[in-house]
Amino acid sequence: MTIDSEGGRCVSAEIAAGITPAAALFHSLADETRLRIVQRLARGEARVVDLTGELALAQSTVSKHLACLRDCGLVDYRAEGRQSFYALTHPELMDLLASAEQLLAATGHAVALCPTYGSDAGEESLEPATGRRPVS
Structure with a gap:
């Protein structure tokens, strides 16, 4: 620091x-x-x-x-x-978080499926066209 x-x-x-x-x-x-x-x-x-x-x-x-x-x-x-x-x-921080929630709703929570930052990060990638795991 x-x-x-x-x-x-x-x-x-x-x-x-x-x-x-x-x-x-x-x-x-x-x-x-x-x-x-x-x-x-x-x-x-x-x-x-x-x-x-x-x-x-x-x-x-x-x-x-x-x-x-x-x-x-x-x-x-x-x-x-x-x-x-x-x-x-700064209570306006909650406005920022509310805007983030609206953006997540608008994108269908695609961020959660992001192979880099989402909950599946570091795991097997999802197919871009379907958003599903590839079939082996």
């Missing part, structure tokens, strides 16, 4: 090396666990213990992903005594 000279915030080495902010934003949202955390925080602030229980995740997993989302400026927390309450810093 390095310090951004304009905002004084920590940024990853990738951003410092030239990754565009848009690519960094989408990279931060490319993890299903982080998306689940964001979706939960859209309903209101939560503590780590709340998130671990509601999402059935380990405390260390939640903390790691919250740290990533904080580094990206997407979430922050407020301290109340010994507790930290996490919340979205």
